Amino acid sequence: MGKNKIFDEAKKILNENHNLLQLEVQSNISKAKSDDEFSALNAKKRELIFELGKYTNEKKDVKPLIDELKEITKKQEIVLKKIGLTFNDLKEKFNCEKCKDEGVINGEYCVCFKRILSDILLKESGLNKTNLPKFSDVDYSLYSDAYVKNMKIIYDNIENYINNLKNQEKHIVTISGPTGVGKTFLTECIVERAIEQGYYTIYTTSIGLNVNMLKYHTAQVNEKQNIIEPYLTCDLLIIDDLGTEPIYNNVTIEYLYLVISERLKAGLYTFINTNLTPNQIIDVYGERIFSRIANIRDTMLINMNANDIRLGLRK
Numbered sequence: 001m002g003k004n005k006i007f008d009e010a011k012k013i014l015n016e017n018h019n020l021l022q023l024e025v026q027s028n029i030s031k032a033k034s035d036d037e038f039s040a041l042n043a044k045k046r047e048l049i050f051e052l053g054k055y056t057n058e059k060k061d062v063k064p065l066i067d068e069l070k071e072i073t074k075k076q077e078i079v080l081k082k083i084g085l086t087f088n089d090l091k092e093k094f095n096c097e098k099c100k101d102e103g104v105i106n107g108e109y110c111v112c113f114k115r116i117l118s119d120i121l122l123k124e125s126g127l128n129k130t131n132l133p134k135f136s137d138v139d140y141s142l143y144s145d146a147y148v149k150n151m152k153i154i155y156d157n158i159e160n161y162i163n164n165l166k167n168q169e170k171h172i173v174t175i176s177g178p179t180g181v182g183k184t185f186l187t188e189c190i191v192e193r194a195i196e197q198g199y200y201t202i203y204t205t206s207i208g209l210n211v212n213m214l215k216y217h218t219a220q221v222n223e224k225q226n227i228i229e230p231y232l233t234c235d236l237l238i239i240d241d242l243g244t245e246p247i248y249n250n251v252t253i254e255y256l257y258l259v260i261s262e263r264l265k266a267g268l269y270t271f272i273n274t275n276l277t278p279n280q281i282i283d284v285y286g287e288r289i290f291s292r293i294a295n296i297r298d299t300m301l302i303n304m305n306a307n308d309i310r311l312g313l314r315k
């Protein structure tokens with residue numbers, strides 16, 4: 001799904017949930033109206049309200065009318081009680097009292113809207129998990145003492161990066177290191193936080209991306225856009241395990257370069273996880289890709305190594 005479609009889908013769900021709630025209100029209103037006593041009182045009420053307008057214009061004392069209205073309302077309450085209802089049951093209901101189901105408060109998305117969006121984003125993210133770990137779940141005791149300090153620097157830097165995503169000047173983060181140092185866990189924390197903040201985040205293994213790029217390469221023109229659009233429009237793209245995919249001629253390297261370059265042009269953010277060292281990245285993907293994803297000037301390059309973690313932006 002493209003980014004706009006995701007927001008449209010969230011708005012649709014917001015409206016559907018609101019309308020669903022009104023069905024119950026509508027059936028309560030019908031039930032009340034079908035009661036003759038209640039309806040008669042309602043008619044009387046309308047008359048009085050009309051009179052009230054006249055009295056106000058003519059500057060007459062409206063107190064008797066207001067007292068009578070209060071009386072009628074009390075009678076209606078009693079009638080409603082008999083049929084198991086209250087006045088509250090007849091009022092428009094909201095799933096979210098904060099935004100009255102508008103999804104927006106003061107030009108900002110409401111928490112309720114973000115929650116709907118998160119559910120869609122998680123489904124769309126490509127990570128088939130419902131419970132993603134959070135940064136606060138990191139268990140540093142899993143790392144040896146010498147390793148803990150550097151691990152904390154890495155997690156803090158990345159957490160901070162995601163929290164301030166829109167202000168980051170480096171649009172690519174490359175996390176390099178052997179398996180077993182927690183790259184997968186870190187990746188899931190990144191997805192969780194980014195989605196929580198309402199960013200359209202896509203997770204893909206490099207193998208999955210490669211397969212889709214091969215599809216893109218061979219697809220009919222009218223199908224191409226659907227295949228590539230999410231990769232080019234999502235706020236955050238995570239490519240996991242770069243280097244494990246087979247290299248297809250005219251596809252793997254060319255489209256990886258295309259996706260990364262287009263994302264940079266659009267000011268979008270990309271995370272890449274890889275077991276490859278920077279030198280191996282040059283060997284496999286060549287200088288062009290290396291210069292995009294592994295140079296310290298434009299990339300936050302993080303080297304997670306079991307014995308020696310170095311951080312591209314360590315002071």
Ligand SMILES: [Zn+2]
Pocket residue numbers: 096097098099100101102103104110111112113
């Ligand atoms: Zn709300």
